[in-house]
Amino acid sequence: MRALTWQGTGKVSVETVGxxxxxxxxxxxxxxxxxxxxxxxxxxYNVLGMYLDAGDILGHEPMGIVEEVGDEVSNIRPGDRVVIPFNISCGHCWMCSRGYFAQCETTQVTEHGKGASLFGFTKLYGQVPGGQAEYLRVPQAQFGPIKVPEGHPDERYLFLSDVLTTSWQAAQWADITPGGTVFVTGLGPIGQMSARIARHLGAGRVIATDHVPERLEMARRNGVEVIDFDEVDDVPGAVMDLTSGRGADSVIEAVGMEAHGTPFQEFAQKAAGMLPDALARTAIDKAGVDRMGALRTAFAAVRRAGTVSIVGVYGGQADxxxxxxxxxxGVTLRMGQAHVKRWADEVLPLLTGDDDPLGVDDLVTHRLPLEQAPHAYEIFEKKEDGCVKVVLKP
Incomplete structure (x- = not known):
């Protein structure tokens, strides 16, 4: 089959694999x-190559048609249309029985002290081959796959794998109150959907910050007030001005370790990535090399006794x-990988009708063949050609 493989920092290629x-x-x-x-x-692609090997298959947001199942899989059968959650969970362990599917004890990567295995995401999370490929082996398929109906294109359901369920958790954990104010840092796909879901859950006002024109415009047309941080010297101050000096009731931090505005940490990330793998792993494990600009903005913009929900990925141990x-x-912090199956049953009914209350149909900007995946990574990373979200078609 053909699959998108990691070949080095900033380099991916589509190869023929078994x-x-x-x-x-x-x-x-x-x-x-x-x-x-x-x-x-x-x-x-940019930072964590020390935990990858050349040839690793990337990707953790897939869907498709079941071709074959093992003897203990009875919930799906060949021909079913399914979305695959990005985390691999068994559904029956102590953690899963409590809804913490991202911490599944059956698939935890105990060697590295990490939570549930993830598709296409480094040795730290099991080095499981990912879904940017023609075919995917799905472990724990007796629980994980989400059956979806016919009647809509893939893109209506695809984001149950990560974007929708991650954003739903981010909004739920932000303690959104009816009529309250929510502030979102970053308007990539997760920020876009977190802002829309916040409105759907009853927020009276949703404010978000970014600087990419296409992202700002996409948010505006979905009812979000935007702050272009290239035009504002003090984003938290702008949020304070918009909230009568109090700050946002809820903040969703949707950027993570590669935030703008932190040049020292950016240099440290790039320097770590150029070290031999063993030294680079030590630098990442022991040093605070995340870019903290978005997180500091979130902390400064939240009101007293408010909540910050952190959904952007961080990796430094000494940040x-x-x-x-x-x-x-008195700020409340909630964070972590999304427990996809915990939220899927709540989100799926919002996708099956024709009204699209979450605006899912207005997210994908590029649909490209799998063979063009290296180009897709490049334009997504560089935010070129108005790229907000790419879907690959094997």
């Missing part, structure tokens, strides 16, 4: 019909955060 096969009775094989590029894939300010303000 077809996946059933290895465990709880496996399934899915023929991929659509698969998206995530902002987290850019962390692998400095303003604990005195957070303690003084």
């Amino acid at each position: 077809d996946p096969k059933i290895q465990e009775p709880t496996d399934a094989i899915v023929r991929i019909t659509s698969t998206a590029i995530c902002g987290s894939d850019l962390h692998l 400095p955060i303003p604990m005195f300010d957070l303690f003084d303000k």
